[in-house]
Amino acid sequence: MLKKLWKFLSSMQFAIILLLILIAACAVGSFIPQGQPYEWYAAAYSERSAALIVASYLDDVYHSWWFLLITGFLCFNLLLCNIVRLPQILRRVKSFKDPESVDSVPVTVSAEDIEDPEAVFRAMGMPKPVKTQKEGRGVLFSASRTIGFWGAWVCHIGILLLILGFGLGQMTHQEYSVYGVAGQTKAVADTNYLLSIDDFTVDLRDDDTVEQYTAAITVRNAATGEKASSEISVNNPATLLGLKCYQNSTGWAAAVTVFKGSEELQKEVLCAGEYMSVEDMPGLAVYFNAFYPDYVLVDGVGPATASSKLVNPAYLYTVYYQDQVIGMNALEGDETIKIDDYEVKFSDPQNYTVIQIKRDRFTSLALIGGITTMLGLILAFYFQPRKLWAVKEEGRGWTVSGLCQKGGVLFAEQFREAAGTDKEEQNAES
Amino acid sequence: MLKAENTLFTIVMLLYFASMILYFVFIAVKKDKIAKAAELVQTVAFVLHTAALVCRGIGAGRLPMTNQYEFATSFAWGLCLVSLIFIWKFKFPMLGAFTAPVIFLIIGYAAMQSKEVHELMPALRSNWLGFHVSTAIIAYGAFGVSFVLSLIFLLRDKMKDTGFWDKHVPSKEKLDIISYRSVSLGLLFLSFTIITGAIWAERAWGSYWSWDPKETWSLITWLVYAVYLHLRIRRGWKGRAAAIFAVVGFVCVIFTYIGVNTLIPGIHSYA
Numbered sequence: 229m230l231k232k233l234w235k236f237l238s239s240m241q242f243a244i245i246l247l248l249i250l251i252a253a254c255a256v257g258s259f260i261p262q263g264q265p266y267e268w269y270a271a272a273y274s275e276r277s278a279a280l281i282v283a284s285y286l287d288d289v290y291h292s293w294w295f296l297l298i299t300g301f302l303c304f305n306l307l308l309c310n311i312v313r314l315p316q317i318l319r320r321v322k323s324f325k326d327p328e329s330v331d332s333v334p335v336t337v338s339a340e341d342i343e344d345p346e347a348v349f350r351a352m353g354m355p356k357p358v359k360t361q362k363e364g365r366g367v368l369f370s371a372s373r374t375i376g377f378w379g380a381w382v383c384h385i386g387i388l389l390l391i392l393g394f395g396l397g398q399m400t401h402q403e404y405s406v407y408g409v410a411g412q413t414k415a416v417a418d419t420n421y422l423l424s425i426d427d428f429t430v431d432l433r434d435d436d437t438v439e440q441y442t443a444a445i446t447v448r449n450a451a452t453g454e455k456a457s458s459e460i461s462v463n464n465p466a467t468l469l470g471l472k473c474y475q476n477s478t479g480w481a482a483a484v485t486v487f488k489g490s491e492e493l494q495k496e497v498l499c500a501g502e503y504m505s506v507e508d509m510p511g512l513a514v515y516f517n518a519f520y521p522d523y524v525l526v527d528g529v530g531p532a533t534a535s536s537k538l539v540n541p542a543y544l545y546t547v548y549y550q551d552q553v554i555g556m557n558a559l560e561g562d563e564t565i566k567i568d569d570y571e572v573k574f575s576d577p578q579n580y581t582v583i584q585i586k587r588d589r590f591t592s593l594a595l596i597g598g599i600t601t602m603l604g605l606i607l608a609f610y611f612q613p614r615k616l617w618a619v620k621e622e623g624r625g626w627t628v629s630g631l632c633q634k635g636g637v638l639f640a641e642q643f644r645e646a647a648g649t650d651k652e653e654q655n656a657e658s
Numbered sequence: 659m660l661k662a663e664n665t666l667f668t669i670v671m672l673l674y675f676a677s678m679i680l681y682f683v684f685i686a687v688k689k690d691k692i693a694k695a696a697e698l699v700q701t702v703a704f705v706l707h708t709a710a711l712v713c714r715g716i717g718a719g720r721l722p723m724t725n726q727y728e729f730a731t732s733f734a735w736g737l738c739l740v741s742l743i744f745i746w747k748f749k750f751p752m753l754g755a756f757t758a759p760v761i762f763l764i765i766g767y768a769a770m771q772s773k774e775v776h777e778l779m780p781a782l783r784s785n786w787l788g789f790h791v792s793t794a795i796i797a798y799g800a801f802g803v804s805f806v807l808s809l810i811f812l813l814r815d816k817m818k819d820t821g822f823w824d825k826h827v828p829s830k831e832k833l834d835i836i837s838y839r840s841v842s843l844g845l846l847f848l849s850f851t852i853i854t855g856a857i858w859a860e861r862a863w864g865s866y867w868s869w870d871p872k873e874t875w876s877l878i879t880w881l882v883y884a885v886y887l888h889l890r891i892r893r894g895w896k897g898r899a900a901a902i903f904a905v906v907g908f909v910c911v912i913f914t915y916i917g918v919n920t921l922i923p924g925i926h927s928y929a
Binding site: 241244248250255257259262290394403433437438439463472591595601608610634637 | 748776777779780781783784829831832835836838839842843845846849850852853856857858860861862863864865866867869871874875877878881882884885888889891892918922
């Protein structure tokens, strides 16, 4: 029973079943939006479907226990398959290259009465044949591309390394996001690192589209005092003190100043989507909804921007007092918000940058896995083991035979062409 | 340059159509001269198609592989390239008769897309774009050829006029092997596509695999062809079952290209 189970777990049949389940799971995961809350599914489908989706983890297919279990089984199957096949491949390579095996192997194609067998070997692109004797007969033997026997084995190892690298990376990677405007320094989450945004520029083309986002940054280890600086842009990340920093995205920020009479009480730089509590008046907060660099009011749409250029800046804000909305509008130019004795002014619009910081020690392992998989595929597809042997028959010419593990028909065609027997066949037909 | 590309594209589309019609006429009247003419027209169309893509590249100032139109026309070009290579390598001129309608359909789809040239967003301004998309073009072309070969395989028994079909279409055994060669080429290049895409995504977004629908469907396509390869070496499944999987694989290719872009938005939505 245990032996049967072991055999099944390492079988190709089991691999095919797992691959089919993975195909179905991936397809389902691509159709059902992932990572949404229950309410979203209830609104998009129905309460019953939402309950089913959440209960069966279809809202997070790729991290669900059953998906990981199937992937685990696939890894187990690949590993077992490779363990079982290793001695078989070693034996096969050895026997395939053994001139003694010529009488005991299947033959893909053969031709009799060949006068110059070495010419057939050459025409087939085979290495120079080994000359030997068997039972008093002269034998020429040549085997090539035996490395191809390793193709599937290497490919499986590659897939295993790829899955291992990806899985370990998912479990151990650290990922942070820091955003701010030029001149600001922020802590990288709860680490010892501080990230300073020394400069940030958005290069626009003549047609107003973005050419590139570039940030000059410095990472400092507060504990050791070490620091490193670099310029990063989209597609050009930099690794600073072991942290890989990416220019991720951007948005608009502005300076928000609170006045009481002519006295400046408070000034902060807010990114769109942030709010500021007015310290002098507990319960009062100003939320920076959005920024329009080239403000226009479009009928039926509302506030919008005509271009990305700073032509007519406007700030959309909401004022809260004790969690109640008490005002919402768009400020243009030097307009201010007046709340009793207080006045709030938005100014100095500028782009902020979002820097993504990652540390994944297993990316290289996944890359090695990918390259190994490719190597395995090349070996499996383009190094198909083949051998040719010629035996000198008593009182007759040479009988040349050939064996190709895959692509028998094509190999046989090539062989007949090399041996000149294709012409004989054509003549016989005509 | 873009004007020249536009003119060339129209000529190429007409030539592909003419080649397809000539192949149909060849099958109807069974005159070898017509098949030769069809093959010649298809080859000329391919050469002009290459010129059209070069003009597009020069006119746009970048590789012409970044939107639906550009990828569709490149896909048709890739299919024609792989088809011509297989015709030459396996001495199978009739293959052109079966790839011609598929090429025409794809280039017809390209003709329906917007030909406007847009500047690239920063994430697409990468040297990896060339590797990623050009390998995808070859992969898709090879899968297209394997799809056609598998269809011929499945229809081979229904080809009644044995004299004509036996002369122009190889045996099922040979069709199976040529189809396998085509899938091998496609799978190798699809693997290149996925790996170069992963390296690029890691540089652009900091994540080499994020289960984006396009990524997921590329993986699904890879897995379907992996099943095909395993089925081929399983006794009893070689031939028909494997051919059906090669057809299913190409359906996945088309869904990855068109279906994902239109039905499931993700980070590849611009493609």
